[in-house]
Amino acid sequence: MSTPLERGVDMLKSQVDARVESYFSSCTHCGVCAEACLFYTETDDPRYTPIYKTEPLRKVWQQNFTLWGKLSTSLGLSKPMTENDLSDWETLVYDGCSMCSRCTMVCPVGIDIAYLIRKVKEGMAAAGFVPEGLQGASERALKFGSPMGLTSKGLLSAVGQQKKEHDIDIPVDVVGAEYLVMLSSNEVVLYTEFLTAISKIFSAAGITWTVSSKYFEATNTGVQMGDSVIAAQLLERLLEVATELKIKTVVSPECGHAYTTFRWDGPNILGRELPFNVVHIMELLDQLRKDGKLKTTGSFDERLTYHDPCNISRRGGVLEQPRNLLNQVAPNFVEMNDKKEMNWCCGGGGGVSSNERAEPLRLQVFNVKKRQLDELDVTTMVTACSNCRTMLEEGLEENEMDIEVVSITELIADHLA
Amino acid sequence: MFEQLVDGIFWNIALIVFFVGVTWRLITVLVLRSKRIDYSVARNSGVSGAIMANIRGFYPRKEVSGRIRLQVIAGYMFHLGFFVVLFFAAPHVKFIAQNITGFTYMTIPYWGFIVASEIAFAGLILLWLHRLLNPVTRLISKRSDHIATILVFVVMLTGCMALGEASSELRVLHRFSVELLMVYFPFSALMHAFMFIPSRAFTGVLLGRRGVNV
Incomplete structure (x- = not known):
């Protein structure tokens, strides 16, 4: 029976691939990545330097995959990894990194630091160094199907309530529908307007769609905590319902990491191509707009800005679609200074939002968003990720800022022709 | 005796270690550990992403350029100055022609050497000071970063000392x-x-496939 440390180290060793090799071999420790990280810029604590957060993986790579490393380890000149090392790094990678990958964009030698941190998390998860909040969310996701513990009954209840209140159609478990819409628990429990909005839009566009009562959850806690086994188990559930319902296209809701997981990382976690297409709700709405199936009327005249969710823009490549949609209904749309692939994170990505321990730090690093908003003097901020939305609302409340946060889908639905 | 070793066996060993070592490291990355296939359906070309990332990396993003001015300027000073001296200083061109290419090419004048090497020295010293004094780089720097800096500094210093070719000992020391x-x-x-x-x-392939400008 191996110890947690051995499991962690073995997992880290298994994570070393060509990319890890080239990344660590090319790092000159120039420190540029720190200047792009909100956890460093807002705290001035050098421990939050992104490349520093990858130290456990670098150490394992250096000691086991390099000539000098092997030599110095065998001569006892290099200290082996200890449980304390992993324990010390737990807060750095889970509390002090939202996996926003802004650091990746500025690295002079092109290191995808977020990729390395994701691998560090694999080692942490194998060794059992995962924050309680994330661990709990993951257990609930496996047991009930949702990190918030929301069951199929809960979904059906929310669907029934929305139908009754708004006199709309929300198809459930429809075999052969064009689109399967996944939802984050946030959108079922907190932002129920989202369901109403997509129902109105899809009905107006004349497309067939459904939600699945068997498995509706878009959030993948396995990805957030860095456990590929759990991530794969949750993805298999999606594959199962999509196959049962004969779905050709899965729609990722307003959830950043769900989109990246389904669209980009999921096939690689599973090790095979997905048997359906994946689109983000912004992509679908923009396509409907282009096809003339999404027509709007009137305008939202308040001065507003758009917050790019990192996983949708920087890691997902959905950059222009939300802007196309906003330009259709919001004449006073203004951009933040750093936007699109260089946006600043809300602070709650990568599982930070599920990690209660990280809350004070998360609210501290929100200062960067506050400064961005102060420059613009807007009354409304629009976004396309429900997790960002919650984080932004909490940050705004903490800073007593009178700015409303709105979902793009809801904004569009409010202006349907 | 030492001169013979430096010009003979030491040089041959250094050449072999350098070429075999570098080749092995590159092969390790490009062949041995590159088994991964990306199963996601690409939005754009990964190849153009790789090319763009390699070009894009040469200039800083405007969103952070104000915060990394010293690293960028000193970095360019060192690298440009160093490469000019390495490839265009008259003694180096002569050495390359005699030992590698068999032909000579354009060299920089003496004053050009002085300017280029001073720029390289200034860049290297600034980068090293930054490494030592900045809390971030001080924390993340490894022993090997300092050894590499010292070695490069010594190579440049002995090179300058040997420039006049007045003393064989200085040339041997440089070599x-x-x-x-x-x-x-x-x-x-x-x-x-x-x-x-x-x-x-x-990274360029990954982000390029996703349609993100690296």
């Missing part, structure tokens, strides 16, 4: 320091001189 650098190179952070290309390419 010996170069040999030390060459032996250390494949096993150190100096490998970034080659590794930055696959590193940028890997």
Whole structure:
């Protein structure tokens, strides 16, 4: 029976691939990545330097995959990894990194630091160094199907309530529908307007769609905590319902990491191509707009800005679609200074939002968003990720800022022709 | 005796270690551990992403350029000055012609050497001071970063000292320091001189396929 440390180290060793090799071999420790990280810029604590957060993986790579490393380890000149090392790094990678990958964009030698941190998390998860909040969310996701513990009954209840209140159609478990819409628990429990909005839009566009009562959850806690086994188990559930319902296209809701997981990382976690297409709700709405199936009327005249969710823009490549949609209904749309692939994170990505321990730090690093908003003097901020939305609302409340946060889908639905 | 060793066996060993070491490290990345296939359906070309990432990496993003001015300016000063001296200083061109290419090419005048080497020295010293004094770089720097900096500094210093070719000892000293650098190179952070290309390419492919401007 191996110890947690051995499991962690073995997992880290298994994570070393060509990319890890080239990344660590090319790092000159120039420190540029720190200047792009909100956890460093807002705290001035050098421990939050992104490349520093990858130290456990670098150490394992250096000691086991390099000539000098092997030599110095065998001569006892290099200290082996200890449980304390992993324990010390737990807060750095889970509390002090939202996996926003802004650091990746500025690295002079092109290191995808977020990729390395994701691998560090694999080692942490194998060794059992995962924050309680994330661990709990993951257990609930496996047991009930949702990190918030929301069951199929809960979904059906929310669907029934929305139908009754708004006199709309929300198809459930429809075999052969064009689109399967996944939802984050946030959108079922907190932002129920989202369901109403997509129902109105899809009905107006004349497309067939459904939600699945068997498995509706878009959030993948396995990805957030860095456990590929759990991530794969949750993805298999999606594959199962999509196959049962004969779905050709899965729609990722307003959830950043769900989109990246389904669209980009999921096939690689599973090790095979997905048997359906994946689109983000912004992509679908923009396509409907282009096809003339999404027509709007009137305008939202308040001065507003758009917050790019990192996983949708920087890691997902959905950059222009939300802007196309906003330009259709919001004449006073203004951009933040750093936007699109260089946006600043809300602070709650990568599982930070599920990690209660990280809350004070998360609210501290929100200062960067506050400064961005102060420059613009807007009354409304629009976004396309429900997790960002919650984080932004909490940050705004903490800073007593009178700015409303709105979902793009809801904004569009409010202006349907 | 020492001169013969430096010009003979030491040089041959350094050459072999350098070329075999660098080649092995690159093969390790490009062939041995590159088994991964991306199963996601690409939105854009990964190849153009790799090319763009390699070009894009040469200039800083405007969103952070104000915060990294010293690293960028000093970095360019050192690298440009160093490469000008390495490839265009008259003694180097002569050495390359005699030992590698068999032909000579354009050289920089003496004053050009002085200017280029001073720029390189200034850049290297600034980068090193930054490494030592800045809390971030002080925390993340490794012993190998400092060894590499010291070796490069010594190579440049002995090179300047040997420039007049007035003393054979100085030339031998310079060549010996170069040999030390060459032996250390494949096993150190100096490998970034080659590794930055696959590193940028890997990230460029990933983001390029997703339709993100690297």
